[in-house]
Amino acid sequence: MERLNAEGLNTLLTRTAPQIAAFFDSIDRMLDRIEKLSKKGRPPLNGERYLTDRELSERLKISRRALQDYRSEGKIPYYQIGTKVLYKESDIEKMLKDNYRKVFK
Known part of the structure; x- marks a missing residue:
């Protein structure tokens, strides 16, 4: 993790900033995994899938x-x-x- 210095605190981070883009990419991957798990784990109907x-x-x-x-x-x-x-x-x-x-x- 990069440490922010006094100069870095005044820098505006946008969605295109590498750190922010990486964060949103990891969130997207996590949401995809959650969606896949929820589809696989749907409840059975009368004990049957x-x-x-x-x-x-x-x-x-x-x-x-x-x-x-x-x-x-x-x-x-x-x-x-x-x-x-x-x-x-x-x-x-x-x-x-x-x-x-x-x-x-």
Whole structure:
């Protein structure tokens, strides 16, 4: 941390000053982290968590189109309310567990 001398006390710090810009950048990063945590930590509905297309595709590292194909082929369980599609987290975990293939030599 820089020490302010008598001359530094008379200097006007603006948002473009390096110290202030760094401060606001750290606040922005902190707010982003808080937002991500709040999304992950949302309360379950009747003890169950539900994922959107976007959330599930990000977790599985597949496209949303691939999820649509899996739904159409009956490979993945889902709920549809109007145009909104939701996936029960426990159903997805079970599906992944059931489809696990061990390596054989």
